[in-house]
Amino acid sequence: xxxxxxxxxxxxxxxxxxxxxxxxxxxxxxxxxxxxxxxxxxxxxxxxxxxxxxxxxxxxxxxxxxxxxxxxxxxxxxxxxxxxxxxxxxxxxxxxxxxxxxxxxxxxxxxxxxxxxxxxxxxxxxxxxxxxxxxxxxxxxxxxxxxxxxxxxxxxxxxxxxxxxxxxxxxxxxxxxxxxxxxxxxxxxxxxxxxxxxxxxxxxxxxxxxxxxxxxxxxxxxxxxxxxxxxxxxxxxxxxxxxxxxxxxxxxxxxxxxxxxxxxxxxxxxxxxxxxxxxxxxxxxxxxxxxxxxxxxxxxxxxxxxxxxxxxxxxxxxxxxxxxxxxxxxxxxxxxxxxxxx
Numbered sequence: 001x002x003x004x005x006x007x008x009x010x011x012x013x014x015x016x017x018x019x020x021x022x023x024x025x026x027x028x029x030x031x032x033x034x035x036x037x038x039x040x041x042x043x044x045x046x047x048x049x050x051x052x053x054x055x056x057x058x059x060x061x062x063x064x065x066x067x068x069x070x071x072x073x074x075x076x077x078x079x080x081x082x083x084x085x086x087x088x089x090x091x092x093x094x095x096x097x098x099x100x101x102x103x104x105x106x107x108x109x110x111x112x113x114x115x116x117x118x119x120x121x122x123x124x125x126x127x128x129x130x131x132x133x134x135x136x137x138x139x140x141x142x143x144x145x146x147x148x149x150x151x152x153x154x155x156x157x158x159x160x161x162x163x164x165x166x167x168x169x170x171x172x173x174x175x176x177x178x179x180x181x182x183x184x185x186x187x188x189x190x191x192x193x194x195x196x197x198x199x200x201x202x203x204x205x206x207x208x209x210x211x212x213x214x215x216x217x218x219x220x221x222x223x224x225x226x227x228x229x230x231x232x233x234x235x236x237x238x239x240x241x242x243x244x245x246x247x248x249x250x251x252x253x254x255x256x257x258x259x260x261x262x263x264x265x266x267x268x269x270x271x272x273x274x275x276x277x278x279x280x281x282x283x284x285x286x287x288x289x290x291x292x293x294x295x296x297x298x299x300x301x302x303x304x305x306x307x308x309x310x311x312x313x314x315x316x317x318x319x320x321x322x323x324x325x326x327x328x329x330x331x332x333x334x335x336x337x338x339x340x341x342x
Contacts, residue, residue, distance in 0.1 A: 021048040023082075024176055024206040025070065030079030031230075032065050039065040040076070041230040049175075052202040054221030055210040056328060061227040063210045064104075067180055070208065071101045084175065097125070100169035104181040104210075106161070110154035114145055114164060117153060118171060125172040136171070143167040143197065159190035166197065177201060178208045183216060195220055214328055226331055234331050241331070250320050251291040251299060252280075256313035258287045264312050265289070271306065273297040286315065 026046040032039045040062045047053045055063050069076050072092050081088040083095045109117055118136050127135055140146045143163045148156065156164065162182060169177055182198065183191045198220055201207065209221060217224055218238055225235040234241055255264055261279070264287075268277045273294045281288040293299055300317050307314040 021050055022084075023047070024049050024084055025208070026082040027066075027070070028080045028082070030066075030069060030076040030081065032062075032069065033077045039230055040069075042079070043227070043230070043232050044079075045225055045232065045235060047176075047206050047208065049206055050203065051223065052198070052207040052209060052221045054217035054224045055208060055227065056212075056214070056217060056224055057227035060229075062230040063227055064180065065230075066227070067101075067178055067208065067210055071099055071178055072096045097172060098175045100172070100174035100177045102162075102165045102169045102177070102179045102182055104184055106165035106168070108153045108161060108164060110152065112153055113150050114140070114153060114156070115149045117164065118167060121168045121171045127172055135173075139167045139170050142200075143170070144193070157190075159186055159193065162186060162190070162194055163197070166194075166201075170201070174205070176206045176208070180210045181212070182209065183211070183213065191216075226328065228331075249293060251293055251303065252316070252318050252320055253289040253291065253303065253314065254316040255287050255289070255307070256285060256315050258282060258285050260312045261287050263310065264307070267306055267310060267312075268303070271299060271302060273299055 023046045027044055029042045029044050031041050031043070043062070043066060045053075055066070057063050068074060070081060070088075072088055072095070075089045083098055086095055088095050109120075112120070115136070118139065119132070122132050122136060137146075140149050143166050145160065145163055145167055148160060153161070153164065166179075166182070169179070179198070183194050186194060195216065198207065198209065202220075202222075209217075211217060223235065223237055224241060226233050226241075253264075253268075255261070261282075265277055265279075268274055268289070268291060274291055275294065276292040278290045278292075279287060280290045291299075291303075298319070300319065303317060304314060
């Protein structure tokens with residue numbers, strides 16, 4: 001970076017790299033066996049302070065097993081988990097205080113009020129009585145629960161229950177939050193509210209977020225880790241994951257005559273460089289197509305010329321990146337392909 005002084009002198013100031021955030025959670029080659037079934041197989045990763053990591057994977061991939069190990073619910077069959085530089089299962093009582101956990105289905109006591117429940121959690125987590133009241137007021141306010149603090153939990157909507165689940169995970173000010181499907185079962189407005197809250201929490205804490213909602217990962221997480229059949233098959237930012245499929249990209253087409261759809265599909269599939277063509281939408285007389293093509297080839301002009309020659313009305317043609325959903329499916333479904341991961 002250059003720093004410009006008066007016009008007679010230009011001084012090159014040295015670049016100063018920001019100090020790297022410390023590793024808050026490190027997993028080293030953990031495996032978990034249930035009898036003869038191996039749910040996790042030598043999984044390793046690390047998460048730094050202030051980072052939000054998204055856990056992705058199909059059902060049975062091992063996500064829930066991994067999260068239960070991270071929270072100290074049970075130990076791995078092999079491997080180690082380090083929390084802020086200390087091995088979790090060597091000092092579990094001390095280190096579990098650094099972890100807040102929101103399970104997919106949080107257990108709440110419906111006969112208690114919101115405040116009564118959080119006081120109970122604070123006592124269980126040994127929050128000092130002298131600071132307990134102020135501490136709970138902060139959690140109620142930050143999670144948007146202050147106005148319902150005297151309500152019975154049975155009266156709360158699903159959205160408020162999730163907020164209360166987050167609040168109980170925050171009691172004790174843990175450094176690490178582990179959230180399992182935090183927006184499961186919420187309506188669109190509630191999902192937006194919880195996502196916003198998670199992003200705010202991620203500014204001050206290390207977060208691990210398990211979800212099956214792929215757009216949620218793009219909107220909330222800094223980095224993604226994909227599990228399949230108990231193994232890490234890829235990790236990185238969405239852009240880094242797309243680079244794993246660097247030989248491919250997408251071209252999107254909208255045509256105006258659905259009766260010519262089969263003609264268009266036949267022509268496109270014969271075009272050199274086209275690896276796959278899918279119909280993504282049919283509405284009224286419009287048909288939307290997505291082409292997977294070799295990345296080094298820009299086929300838009302060839303496609304436009306092809307449609308003109310065959311008098312197929314073309315409304316739109318554009319190129320774009322593979323979506324996270326497409327990346328996820330290609331990495332997980334194509335079991336015969338090995339992908340490097342960071």
